[in-house]
Amino acid sequence: MKILLIGEKGQLAWELARTLMPIGDIVPVDYPAFDISNKEQILETVYSVVPDLVINASAYTDVDRAETEKEKAVAINAEGPGWLAEICQSKNIPVIHYSTDFVFDGMKKSPYVETDIPNPINFYGRTKLKGEEAVLNATESALIFRLAWLYSSRGNNFMKKFLEWAGKYEIIKVVDDQVGNPTWARFVAEATASILAESLSSDLPLYNWIKEHKGIYHLTGSGYTNRYEWSCKIWEFAPNRENLKIKRVERAKTVDFPTPAGRPAYSALDCSLVKRTFSINIPSWEEQLQKCMDN
Ligand SMILES: NC(=O)c1ccc[n+]([C@@H]2O[C@H](COP(=O)([O-])OP(=O)(O)OC[C@H]3O[C@@H](n4cnc5c(N)ncnc54)[C@H](OP(=O)(O)O)[C@@H]3O)[C@@H](O)[C@H]2O)c1
Numbered sequence: 001m002k003i004l005l006i007g008e009k010g011q012l013a014w015e016l017a018r019t020l021m022p023i024g025d026i027v028p029v030d031y032p033a034f035d036i037s038n039k040e041q042i043l044e045t046v047y048s049v050v051p052d053l054v055i056n057a058s059a060y061t062d063v064d065r066a067e068t069e070k071e072k073a074v075a076i077n078a079e080g081p082g083w084l085a086e087i088c089q090s091k092n093i094p095v096i097h098y099s100t101d102f103v104f105d106g107m108k109k110s111p112y113v114e115t116d117i118p119n120p121i122n123f124y125g126r127t128k129l130k131g132e133e134a135v136l137n138a139t140e141s142a143l144i145f146r147l148a149w150l151y152s153s154r155g156n157n158f159m160k161k162f163l164e165w166a167g168k169y170e171i172i173k174v175v176d177d178q179v180g181n182p183t184w185a186r187f188v189a190e191a192t193a194s195i196l197a198e199s200l201s202s203d204l205p206l207y208n209w210i211k212e213h214k215g216i217y218h219l220t221g222s223g224y225t226n227r228y229e230w231s232c233k234i235w236e237f238a239p240n241r242e243n244l245k246i247k248r249v250e251r252a253k254t255v256d257f258p259t260p261a262g263r264p265a266y267s268a269l270d271c272s273l274v275k276r277t278f279s280i281n282i283p284s285w286e287e288q289l290q291k292c293m294d295n
Helices: 011-019 039-049 070-090 123-138 158-168 185-200 206-212 227-237 272-277 285-294
Strands: 002-006 025-029 053-056 095-100 142-147 171-175 215-218 248-252
Touching (some): 011 025, 011 185, 070 123, 158 171, 185 206, 185 285, 215 272
Parallel strands (some): 002 053, 053 095, 142 215
16 A cells, blocks of 8 residues: 655654554655645645555644744645645545644533534634545545644654753643643554554455545543643653753643633543544553653
């Protein structure tokens, strides 16, 4: 199987490239050589690579900057994925795409399920919601996984930032009024690989198998927590604890740290649907964090 992987250098794509290697030949592309906001380039790439599957792990992920770089965020997160899905549909190529918990407003008091109505409170969330809609409207064969609070040993993420602060400061204040599911990018890559392996053991061609399962699925570490508790676990599991300067994590509130983009107060996702539909195991967020640290 030939897999066109978009967003090669991102934290999720990096894990996907390695995890999917036993399943297929990966053709990785990334900005600036490949620009998902350029329809011509998508067409040329898809038509010349002729993949059996396209995985889009690219995105405009700077939540705060998206408030001002609106056109760019729309082009990368909404229009581009829509064009990609349309072009793939014209060649009967299935698509896997990723979205976010930030499509929800955070007003719910229990984990969000796929049938809950999205209502993003920041521009990034709006662009990702438009991207979901564009992909689902343009093709009949697509899986969209909504992820949350993604981290890995590479890229820009909260776990790495916290460890960096822990090496510099004795006291770190972290908000305890934002709740979500920390999710290791390697777990998402492994779950994606396991779902693809399941498809390959079916009698249906991949396009039809994905068509049969078309839709949005929540895919995160199981269980949820707030950023303060998450930080305490990062510190507890840190491999180089003795070299860290940190002495204490203190609770803070979101209002203490104003940011250009609002964050949903509660964006925990319920992953029952993905577990019911596919044969995947979802380790707890603590187990994922421990494994990431051990790596
Ligand atoms: N990070 C999170 O906490 C989080 C949470 C929930 C959902 N998600 C979703 O999970 C997916 C993967 O996120 P991630 O954290 O792995 O993202 P990431 O590390 O920011 O990687 C995104 C990749 O996309 C590339 N890219 C940007 N603009 C592009 C363009 N015009 N054309 C082609 N590629 C372009 C980036 O290249 P440059 O670095 O050169 O810009 C980067 O390599 C995304 O769909 C994201 O929305 C992420």
